[in-house]
Amino acid sequence: EAQVTQNPRYLITVTGKKLTVTCSQNMNHEYMSWYRQDPGLGLRQIYYSMNVEVTDKGDVPEGYKVSRKEKRNFPLILESPSPNQTSLYFCASRLIGTSGSYEQYFGPGTRLTVT
Amino acid sequence: GDSVTQMEGPVTLSEEAFLTINCTYTATGYPSLFWYVQYPGEGLQLLLKATKADDKGSNKGFEATYRKETTSFHLEKGSVQVSDSAVYFCALTQNRDDKIIFGKGTRLHILP
Numbered sequence: 089e090a091q092v093t094q095n096p097r098y099l100i101t102v103t104g105k106k107l108t109v110t111c112s113q114n115m116n117h118e119y120m121s122w123y124r125q126d127p128g129l130g131l132r133q134i135y136y137s138m139n140v141e142v143t144d145k146g147d148v149p150e151g152y153k154v155s156r157k158e159k160r161n162f163p164l165i166l167e168s169p170s171p172n173q174t175s176l177y178f179c180a181s182r183l184i185g186t187s188g189s190y191e192q193y194f195g196p197g198t199r200l201t202v203t
Numbered sequence: 204g205d206s207v208t209q210m211e212g213p214v215t216l217s218e219e220a221f222l223t224i225n226c227t228y229t230a231t232g233y234p235s236l237f238w239y240v241q242y243p244g245e246g247l248q249l250l251l252k253a254t255k256a257d258d259k260g261s262n263k264g265f266e267a268t269y270r271k272e273t274t275s276f277h278l279e280k281g282s283v284q285v286s287d288s289a290v291y292f293c294a295l296t297q298n299r300d301d302k303i304i305f306g307k308g309t310r311l312h313i314l315p
Contacts, residue, residue, distance in 0.1 A: 092246070130307035131247075131292070178246055189235040189254045189296070192303060194246030 090115045094179050094195035101169055102203055109164045109198050111179030117193070118184045120162040121146070122154065124175040125197075131178070137162055138184060169202045176200075205230040209293045209306035216283055217314050224278040224309050226267075226293035234295040236260075236269050236276040241290040241308070250278075250291070288313045 092113045101107055113120065121136040123146075133146030137156040151173055153165040162181075166173060179195040210225040228234065235254045239247040251260030253269035253276065260267050265280045276293060293306040 128307070131305045180247075189252065191237075191249045191252070192239075192247075194239075194248065196246050197244075 090193065092179055092181055092193050092195040094177075094198050096198060097196060098199050100201045100203065103170055104168050107166050107169060107200075109166075109177060109179075109200070111162045111164065111195060112160050113162075113179075113181040113193065114160065115181060115193065116159065117181035118159070120156065120179065120181045121192075122152070122162070122164050123178045123180065124148065124173075125178060126175050134164070134177075169200075171202050174200060174202050205234070205295065205297060205302075205304050207293050207295055207304055207306035209291075209309050211307075212290075212310040213312055214309060215312045215314065218285055219282045220313075222278070222280040222283045222287075222311070224291055224293075224311070226276045226278065226306060228274050228276065228293075228295050230274075230295055230297065232297065233271075234297050236267070237294040237296070237303075238265070238267055238276070238278050239292040239294060239305075241292065243289070247292060283311075283313050285313045285315050287311060 095110045118139045122134040123131045132148045134152050135154040137143045177198045180192045182192040183190040206229045208227050237252045238250040240250045241247045251262040253260040256271035258269045267276050267278045290308045290310045292308045296303045
């Protein structure tokens with residue numbers, strides 16, 4: 089089954105304690121992306137990657153890191169989480185093409201609470 | 204820059220009512236347009252899409268027509284069900300940079 093998986097689904101942590109949210113896709117997609125979803129703000133892109141070893145900042149990259157060492161995996165790293173990073177996070181992937189019409193596939197989400 | 208504007212929610216309707224969720228966009232050229240749906244506790248999933256002017260996307264009884272003259276892609280359904288309760292996102296992508304731009308989402312509540 090084609091899917092994007094994220095782990096963990098729920099995480100409660102304390103300020104400053106480094107954490108990693110994993111993301112994996114089994115569709116051989118070149119493009120992967122991380123979003124955060126907050127009430128009233130919709131989806132905001134954090135980082136994206138067009139292929140292995142190629143990553144770029146999205147709209148809200150501050151306080152986050154990513155890596156793309158393998159095509160299928162795109163972990164999100166919070167080196168020193170703060171309460172304003174409490175949010176619902178989604179990983180997504182899709183093909184890249186000249187038409188721009190490819191569907192984006194989303195993971196189930198990770199609800200992060202930083203106290 | 205490119206942008207997507209959709210009507211604010213929540214939208215509350217009774218079962219079997221007619222649904223319209225408005226979406227307009229600002230973009231140069233000919234973007235592809237999408238509607239994604241997010242059911243409670245889940246990630247977003249594609250509902251329908253249209254890739255050129257006058258195209259109509261349809262799925263699960265929902266429809267949206269790409270109107271270049273009014274830069275709109277309004278989502279419609281003739282008779283909604285309780286199971287349609289979700290958040291709906293309008294989005295666009297441009298050929299030139301592959302970036303996807305989302306609207307802020309519209310929450311829909313359907314009452315039995």
